[in-house]
Amino acid sequence: MSNPIRVAVTGGAGQIAYSLLFRIGNGEVFGPEQPVILQILEIPQAMDALKGVVMELKDSAQPLVKDIITSDDPNVAFKDANWAILVGGKPRGPGMVRADLIAANGPIFVDQGKAINDHAADDVRVVVVANPCNSNCLVAKANAPDVPADRWFAMTRLDENRAKSQLADKAGVDVTEVTNVGIWGNHSATQFPNFEHAKIGGKPAEEVINDREWLEGEFITTVQKRGAAIIQARGKSSAASAANAALDTIRSIITPTPEGDWFSAAIPSDGNPYGIEDGLMYSFPLRSDGNGNVEIVAGLDLTDYAVTKAKATEEELKGEREAITDLL
Ligand code: NAD
Ligand code: LMR
Numbered sequence: 188m189s190n191p192i193r194v195a196v197t198g199g200a201g202q203i204a205y206s207l208l209f210r211i212g213n214g215e216v217f218g219p220e221q222p223v224i225l226q227i228l229e230i231p232q233a234m235d236a237l238k239g240v241v242m243e244l245k246d247s248a249q250p251l252v253k254d255i256i257t258s259d260d261p262n263v264a265f266k267d268a269n270w271a272i273l274v275g276g277k278p279r280g281p282g283m284v285r286a287d288l289i290a291a292n293g294p295i296f297v298d299q300g301k302a303i304n305d306h307a308a309d310d311v312r313v314v315v316v317a318n319p320c321n322s323n324c325l326v327a328k329a330n331a332p333d334v335p336a337d338r339w340f341a342m343t344r345l346d347e348n349r350a351k352s353q354l355a356d357k358a359g360v361d362v363t364e365v366t367n368v369g370i371w372g373n374h375s376a377t378q379f380p381n382f383e384h385a386k387i388g389g390k391p392a393e394e395v396i397n398d399r400e401w402l403e404g405e406f407i408t409t410v411q412k413r414g415a416a417i418i419q420a421r422g423k424s425s426a427a428s429a430a431n432a433a434l435d436t437i438r439s440i441i442t443p444t445p446e447g448d449w450f451s452a453a454i455p456s457d458g459n460p461y462g463i464e465d466g467l468m469y470s471f472p473l474r475s476d477g478n479g480n481v482e483i484v485a486g487l488d489l490t491d492y493a494v495t496k497a498k499a500t501e502e503e504l505k506g507e508r509e510a511i512t513d514l515l
Contacts, residue, residue, distance in 0.1 A: 189220065190222070192221060192269040193268045194211055194270045195226040195227075195264050195271045196208060196227050201278075202426035207274065207430040208227070211225065212252045216438055227256065227257045228259070228299075229259055261302035264302075266306045267307065269311060272316065273317055274316045284375070286507055297330050304334055318374070320453070321504055322507040322508065324340070326511060336455045341374065341470070343451045345428060348432055350368045350370070353409055357401065358396055368381070369487075373470070377500040377502075379496035380410045439475060440475055443475060444473075459483055463497065466508070
């Protein structure tokens with residue numbers, strides 16, 4: 188067995204962490220031979236609830252979990268962390284859009300960015316889940332100037348998974364048949380789940396589904412508004428599927444991407460090949476070599492329709508950035 192890696196998770200007493208921590212502990216992300224030390228951050232008011240989560244983690248007796256550190260101090264929680272999964276922050280309630288959370292959640296990422304900068308391991312990688320995740324990630328990154336730009340990810344994998352599932356249902360196939368779905372832009376209602384490159388059973392999804400009206404209409408809207416639909420139905424925002432998507436994100440970063448396919452996450456837009464403005468956290472189709480090198484898939488043909496969609500979500504991200512200039 189190798190040396191343990193340190194995985195910091197924030198918001199440890201919350202809904203998403205309640206699924207995430209246990210799945211990290213059972214080895215399904217970093218592998219059955221990779222021990223982990225969990226470093227869990229919470230706010231002081233939630234430290235008692237976190238004690239209960241830790242009792243349950245201990246009661247799971249997971250052989251790969253070598254230690255569990257809890258703290259309400261980011262400098263402790265991020266100490267020597269190889270991964271930082273930033274989940275802690277308010278979720279939205281019914282009737283809210285994710286951008287409404289920026290005032291409450293944005294400032295959290297100033298201190299956390301600084302703590303990551305000063306205390307995390309040299310190879311730290313950061314995945315931001317808390318909403319609005321693109322802009323929160325931008326705040327954390329801006330406050331961690333020593334952490335290279337290619338270490339920052341905001342989660343749009345849940346959108347990708349939702350899009351694949353919708354396409355699979357419509358085509359009446361297994362979800363594993365659906366590939367090459369890229370989420371462009373913001374994790375919000377302006378995101379563009381790009382179906383124009385998607386494949387079903389290796390064929391263009393448009394050809395298989397043969398219903399462009401559905402693709403441009405119900406499909407996109409369902410993916411864009413799925414989070415709100417879950418809040419409406421459950422009274423709480425998505426949790427198990429969000430944890431699942433965070434694990435998928437990490438797995439995709441550390442595993443070679445299957446030939447010809449891609450996955451989605453928001454990364455720094457600087458120097459991207461699609462003319463999206465620099466200085467944003469923008470979701471693109473990505474590939475990984477499995478050694479930590481993640482690149483935007485270049486050379487995809489974008490139709491005028493796709494460019495309009497990609498630009499609309501870019502505009503929204505520019506507006507969000509404008510609202511947080513004091514945090515950057
Ligand atoms: P939750 O309210 O159940 O848990 C959040 C936890 O974060 C709470 O225990 C809270 O005490 C803690 N917290 C708050 N501020 C903190 C801080 N400064 N440091 C550490 N911990 C802090 O919420 P949840 O359902 O687990 O959702 C967490 C976040 O994830 C929300 O912002 C939600 O909108 C977001 N989310 C994002 C996606 C996505 O696809 N990107 C999906 C689902 C949820
Ligand atoms: C989701 O997409 O389910 C999350 O971002 C939670 C939300 O507020 O929609």
